[in-house]
Amino acid sequence: MLASSGKLDRRELTRALLADRGDMLVIAGLGAPAWDITAVGDRAENLPLWGGMGGAAMIGLGLALAQPRRKVLVLTGDGEMLMGIGSLATIAVQRPANLSIVVQDNEHYGETGMQETATKHGVDLVTMAKGAGFKHTLFVTKPEEVPALREAIHAGRGPFFAVAKIDEASKKLVLPPREGAFLQARMREAVLGPEAHHQL
Amino acid sequence: MDQNAIDKAPDAAAAWPDQIYGLLKKHDIRQVALVPDAGHSRLIKRCLADNGMKVVTLTTEEEGVAMLLGTWLGGEKGILLMQSSGVGNVINMLSLSILHRTPMPMLVTMRGDFGEFNPAQVPMGEATQAVLEAMGTLVKRADTPADIEPTVDATIRLAFNTYRPTATLIGQRIIGAKTFGKD
Numbered sequence: 510m511l512a513s514s515g516k517l518d519r520r521e522l523t524r525a526l527l528a529d530r531g532d533m534l535v536i537a538g539l540g541a542p543a544w545d546i547t548a549v550g551d552r553a554e555n556l557p558l559w560g561g562m563g564g565a566a567m568i569g570l571g572l573a574l575a576q577p578r579r580k581v582l583v584l585t586g587d588g589e590m591l592m593g594i595g596s597l598a599t600i601a602v603q604r605p606a607n608l609s610i611v612v613q614d615n616e617h618y619g620e621t622g623m624q625e626t627a628t629k630h631g632v633d634l635v636t637m638a639k640g641a642g643f644k645h646t647l648f649v650t651k652p653e654e655v656p657a658l659r660e661a662i663h664a665g666r667g668p669f670f671a672v673a674k675i676d677e678a679s680k681k682l683v684l685p686p687r688e689g690a691f692l693q694a695r696m697r698e699a700v701l702g703p704e705a706h707h708q709l
Numbered sequence: 710m711d712q713n714a715i716d717k718a719p720d721a722a723a724a725w726p727d728q729i730y731g732l733l734k735k736h737d738i739r740q741v742a743l744v745p746d747a748g749h750s751r752l753i754k755r756c757l758a759d760n761g762m763k764v765v766t767l768t769t770e771e772e773g774v775a776m777l778l779g780t781w782l783g784g785e786k787g788i789l790l791m792q793s794s795g796v797g798n799v800i801n802m803l804s805l806s807i808l809h810r811t812p813m814p815m816l817v818t819m820r821g822d823f824g825e826f827n828p829a830q831v832p833m834g835e836a837t838q839a840v841l842e843a844m845g846t847l848v849k850r851a852d853t854p855a856d857i858e859p860t861v862d863a864t865i866r867l868a869f870n871t872y873r874p875t876a877t878l879i880g881q882r883i884i885g886a887k888t889f890g891k892d
Contacts, residue, residue: 575783
């Protein structure tokens with residue numbers, strides 16, 4: 510699970526977190542997290558984002574509030590989380606037990622030329638989440654810590670927030686479907702059944 | 710309402726805030742995302758008192774647009790309440806509604822619109838309708854109290870029946886402009 514840098518490999522981490530995921534719903538932030546969940550296995554319970562930077566965690570909140578009995582995971586990058594950092598306050602106040610947010614932190618904007626993000630310069634997202642009011646958090650850097658991270662995501666004692674420091678290298682592009690209406694409709698059908706398309 | 714507050718709330722006798730609340734119930738709106746505005750203050754109180762509604766106070770309006778996508782993914786209906794200045798904060802996030810064809814009704818109380826006192830409100834107030842429409846939002850204005858109920862009803866219906874962002878702009882003429890005694 511380690512890259513040659515000694516840091517976690519993002520795709521192996523994603524694979525481990527999504528193993529035996531049950532009916533968990535996954536929102537992936539635009540860019541590499543969206544490619545990662547698709548590489549692990551594209552399916553109706555995935556919503557890989559193509560845009561809306563800064564919105565992934567809040568999409569997770571709306572979904573978690575609408576479906577309180579289902580686990581919801583937001584898997585996103587450090588740049589995307591920083592852009593929507595205020596949403597940590599919004600989510601902490603709502604306290605959805607079924608929502609987890611995991612930031613795959615490579616300390617760079619990976620899609621735009623690997624410019625450094627604020628986390629490269631000491632900004633600590635876990636501390637920010639704690640300050641917002643998240644009671645359950647984890648900071649993960651080693652493979653032996655990943656099982657506890659997976660366990661926390663599946664435990665339903667949220668809201669849960671974690672940062673996993675990962676190797677910065679980009680992986681092979683595995684693109685999800687680009688048709689947003691399809692991505693939305695298939696997740697709604699996975700959640701609501703065929704009647705999703707007949708809602709009045 | 711605090712008499713020293715910079716924004717103006719609807720007159721206590723005005724029926725329209727309660728009419729909007731009634732429409733939210735009629736359309737089974739379960740999630741209400743908002744950045745507070747004095748113009749929406751009574752409506753917000755009604756929503757907070759309703760156990761069937763989840764009221765989410767946002768740090769910035771764009772959070773609400775993202776949230777409405779999640780709301781719809783999970784099979785509920787939501788709405789975003791904000792002031793015209795907040796419309797400037799949601800522009801890029803509205804891409805989600807167009808891309809995914811997500812119903813996103815918005816109720817916007819206008820500032821910088823009719824007899825405004827605060828010069829800072831005017832630039833965004835002037836731009837509100839234009840930027841919403843530039844992002845594909847179907848916008849209708851309500852400039853008299855009697856306009857509000859049918860216009861908000863149409864805005865909610867249009868969002869959920871045709872899968873897109875829609876907005877009612879509630880004119881400042883209805884709410885009035887605060888003047889700090891400088892009439």
